Amino acid sequence: MIKEFDQKLDLVKQQNIIETLKDLQAFLGDTPLKIAVCIKAVPDTETKIQIAQDKKNIDFTGVRFIVSPYDEFAIEEALKLKEKHGGETTVISVGEGEATDILRDALARGIDSAVHVNDPDFASLDPLSTAKVLAAVIKDNGYDLVLCGQQGVGGDNNQVPAMLAELLDWPQVMLTVKAEIENSSFKVEREIEGAHETVEGSLPCVFSTQKGLNEPRYPSIKGVMAARKKEIVIKDANALGLKGQVSGQLAKLKVKEIALPPSRPQGRVLEGDVDSQVKKLVELLRTEAQVI
């Protein structure tokens, strides 16, 4: 029994040594990275959308929130970069109660700490205001890298990451599909129409993440347990020094009205055997639709 205990103790010690060595390696051979990941809670993409009574937004009653799918690539990349280079990772979200679950989920995947920006002033922010809030959280806190999903699904604005880079006065690489970092330098591939671009530069930088960058992991049970013990730091407009400067009211981009899209005219299913279907289709495309 004592022998067994000693063996186990040795194992623990060894594991600690490995961790220490990893730390040392990161310290000597490579620069550890301080990474911020900006994420957003969005309605589940399967949600049946109803228009709210004020016609300014959708009706959120009963809507289930998920982390925006592009943000999952940002979280995963932060975890991978930390595994390789050491350092620390923080996840940040601006939102109300719905943000808590996605922050907890990011912690469960292995992110070290979380900041929840929650203030009634920050309801219905436009992308520029959101970028201002995130910049206030990130600025002067020693971050080397900020990762954001390329767009928040739902608003589909595709603006916050580049705006954030501008407000921080950092370089940016949007729509990243491959990222390598070595000694504070980055070499990143981004997707453009029909091609990939390779971009090089020095940290700090903002990357927006695109599908293809990595395969996001799921939280492990161990991760879920560990996440319960991690603290989510709450910040409001006052704490960020933004009271009276940034709010939904002050946003310069405002939704005037939202509506369901015009329904498509009723289509038709072509009858008959394959030959007659195909002939009919070609005729309709030429004469009725006039698209070929």
Added chain:
Amino acid sequence: MASNNGIVVFIEQRSGQLRKSSLEALSEARKQAPKGQVPVVAVVIGENVKDLVPEVHKTKPDKIVLVDNAQYKNYSTESYAFALAEIIKKENPAYVFAANTAMAKDLMPRIAARLDSPLASDVVEIKGSNGKLTAVRPMYSGKVRAEVEFDSPLAFLTLRPNIFPIVEAGNGVQPQIEELSITTDKVRAKVIDTHAAEGQKIELSEASIVVSGGRGIKGPENWNVLQSLCDVLGAALGASRAVVDAGWIDHQHQVGQTGKTVSPQLYIACGISGAIQHLAGMSSSKVIVAINKDADAPIFKHATYGLVGDVFEIVPKLTEELKKLNLHN
């Protein structure tokens, strides 16, 4: 428009190739700012871009501003943002238009933030009333349309490709050409290489015809069946998320949420059931053809013309039938 400050339109080019959707944006600017009332200024940034003037001139801007310098040979966020922001400050427009492309997604938010101005992205309709523009843009993957307004003297709009028609105006006076020398040392992220993605002959988001495949094509060995149809139509090849995730084709081809949004004249969905995430990327197509053996597939609810049957019987026959028309000649 009551404002006298006009519209600046960013004209995108890569390697001397003008982007067609930039001319769409320029045409829409001209429509919103009739000649003689408020100026429309087209901005072209690059190296040796003077050759593009005649093409830009067809849509009749009042002025074309050229920034022609070796520094702008390759696109970089910081150099282009610097040049365009300087021109905007100088021209003092009420609105800045650009096509919603990968370049615009990178560039426009950056400049909008620099000038502390709002940006409406992926706009599909522009309305003018009481001298102000409002923009209609899809949200929630196209499940709603939001009309947005700007509480700002300057606002940015990026226009979804393939939605706004190119209007070539008749004869008119030559536009004023202004060449500006603007350079910046502050370029921290540099493009060192551009390489074409494999497989895609025609860019999806700008193609006027798209042929897409889903699970119904049964395996990656069968893309050639759809590619033949693409070739005869001059179409781009698209794909559903399911087959991209299955590794049958590169993500460049994915249409829908977490992929590309397309608005072609004709969209042919082959063996695609029509999940909501796919519809998000193609429901603004003018004409949708669905080919699927499952008559209950949701795609048929959205199709202009539906063909219930086997993709492998229908598509080759359709290709043959279209070949007879000699569409390319």
